[in-house]
Amino acid sequence: MEIAVFGTGYVGLVTGVCFAEMGYNVTCFDIDGDKITALSEGNCPIYEPGLEEMLKRNLAEGRLYFTNESTNACRKADYIFIAVGTPENEDGSANLGYLDAAVASIGKSLDRDGVIVIKSTVPVGTNERVRKQLEAIIPSELRVSVVSNPEFLREGSGILDTFHADRIVIGADDHEAGRAVAKLYEPFGRPVIQTDVRSAELIKYASNAFLATKISFINEIANLCEHTGANIEDVAKGMGMDHRIGSQFLNAGIGYGGSCFPKDTKALEKLTEYYDYDFKILRSVIEVNSRQKQQLFHKAKELFGSLQGKRVAVLGIAFKPHTDDIREAPAVELITSLLGEQADISVYDPAASGKVSDLFGSKLYYAENADTAIKGADAVFIMTEWPQITEYDLGRYPLLMRQPIIFDGRNCYGLEEAETAGLTYFSIGRKA
Numbered sequence: 485m486e487i488a489v490f491g492t493g494y495v496g497l498v499t500g501v502c503f504a505e506m507g508y509n510v511t512c513f514d515i516d517g518d519k520i521t522a523l524s525e526g527n528c529p530i531y532e533p534g535l536e537e538m539l540k541r542n543l544a545e546g547r548l549y550f551t552n553e554s555t556n557a558c559r560k561a562d563y564i565f566i567a568v569g570t571p572e573n574e575d576g577s578a579n580l581g582y583l584d585a586a587v588a589s590i591g592k593s594l595d596r597d598g599v600i601v602i603k604s605t606v607p608v609g610t611n612e613r614v615r616k617q618l619e620a621i622i623p624s625e626l627r628v629s630v631v632s633n634p635e636f637l638r639e640g641s642g643i644l645d646t647f648h649a650d651r652i653v654i655g656a657d658d659h660e661a662g663r664a665v666a667k668l669y670e671p672f673g674r675p676v677i678q679t680d681v682r683s684a685e686l687i688k689y690a691s692n693a694f695l696a697t698k699i700s701f702i703n704e705i706a707n708l709c710e711h712t713g714a715n716i717e718d719v720a721k722g723m724g725m726d727h728r729i730g731s732q733f734l735n736a737g738i739g740y741g742g743s744c745f746p747k748d749t750k751a752l753e754k755l756t757e758y759y760d761y762d763f764k765i766l767r768s769v770i771e772v773n774s775r776q777k778q779q780l781f782h783k784a785k786e787l788f789g790s791l792q793g794k795r796v797a798v799l800g801i802a803f804k805p806h807t808d809d810i811r812e813a814p815a816v817e818l819i820t821s822l823l824g825e826q827a828d829i830s831v832y833d834p835a836a837s838g839k840v841s842d843l844f845g846s847k848l849y850y851a852e853n854a855d856t857a858i859k860g861a862d863a864v865f866i867m868t869e870w871p872q873i874t875e876y877d878l879g880r881y882p883l884l885m886r887q888p889i890i891f892d893g894r895n896c897y898g899l900e901e902a903e904t905a906g907l908t909y910f911s912i913g914r915k916a
């Protein structure tokens with residue numbers, strides 16, 4: 485069985501490598517020639533635990549190929565997966581430019597019947613549009629089916645999520661094509677749900693929007709805890725023990741970031757506007773998250789009045805641990821606000837410093853470790869729960885800082901241990 489994958493970002497690359505691992509012959513296509521060269525040599529351009537080893541092994545065993553020629557990718561492919569990015573347009577809608585370009589080059593390269601599988605997160609109706617687009621380009625004797633197969637993997641645990649997926653969603657109006665794609669997934673041994681195309685497209689947006697809702701909801705409860713004197717950790721634990729609610733995604737914090745929740749909630753909102761439907765909860769989820777991202781900055785302003793000239797350290801910039809991704813990261817927004825205050829900022833992140841420096845250049849001091857970052861600081865902001873930060877010796881804060889004032893956006897430390905260490909400790913949804 486021959487598989488082609490268009491796009492070698494997080495989703496495309498993990499998909500391609502995992503299919504190869506299952507014994508299929510996989511050719512991954514990308515327009516970026518340098519990336520293709522690096523991948524062909526076994527160098528993984530993204531930070532994803534376990535991926536590089538799997539990539540190297542499958543290259544060596546001759547099941548995995550990389551090309552920037554779409555005809556090479558399509559030539560023998562029984563299935564063509566599209567996993568290109570669908571970034572955010574300025575108005576919040578999904579930008580389908582990469583998808584359209586991939587469809588155009590597949591259309592030009594197809595020389596036999598094809599099953600096109602769309603993994604990219606795309607608005608409802610896109611699969612149907614792609615089928616019509618392809619039918620208009622390919623020779624009239626060819627038959628093409630378009631199957632929706634949204635992806636649910638998380639950055640940083642992409643391999644694990646692929647092999648232990650809760651479900652594999654396959655949306656097809658052509659049932660034969662849908663069954664064929666389901667068969668392709670049989671070696672993974674995971675539950676499959678088959679739906680029509682539009683439902684599959686919506687499952688992806690609805691799932692991300694629901695998880696984002698859980699986060700914004702618990703963040704609202706955390707804020708209420710601060711007003712009422714309750715403790716968010718106890719409240720979330722008590723809620724999560726009800727299996728109808730579930731304990732996951734109930735960690736209160738400084739808001740969700742990354743390349744998915746912010747973009748997908750906004751794209752879904754745009755879709756509802758198109759259908760003239762007022763999705764009230766979704767609007768609030770987005771609004772609550774943008775307010776939450778400013779929480780610690782406001783707390784610091786309240787405490788210090790002005791932050792001008794204050795030495796502040798930001799620990800953790802990535803939108804979550806175990807990734808170098810800083811897209812829509814709450815820390816980036818905080819740093820921008822702190823720069824606006826003319827604070828003197830040092831930052832530390834175990835993986836994302838390079839990307840932070842591309843964004844902020846010489847405006848920040850880039851520390852090699854937490855010790856160097858916090859030395860002489862008037863305040864520390866914790867924005868990502870990296871183990872290097874959660875396991876940091878609390879006794880070092882008073883030792884190294886000018887004054888041990890900590891604003892913790894991820895509730896990394898217990899209230900008692902913070903008190904014992906002599907910290908002035910502000911966290912989310914817990915007593916100061």
Ligand code: UGA
Nearest residue numbers: 635636637638639733734735737739740741742744803804
């Ligand atoms: C998310 C979904 O979890 C995946 O299922 C989906 O496939 C992916 O988007 C996508 O659409 O491609 P990801 O963005 O990698 O995955 O990250 P998550 O682990 O879901 O975290 C997202 C954000 O929510 C992070 O900023 C994290 O800190 C925050 N979060 C998560 C909380 O603030 N509290 C929680 O309890 C959980």
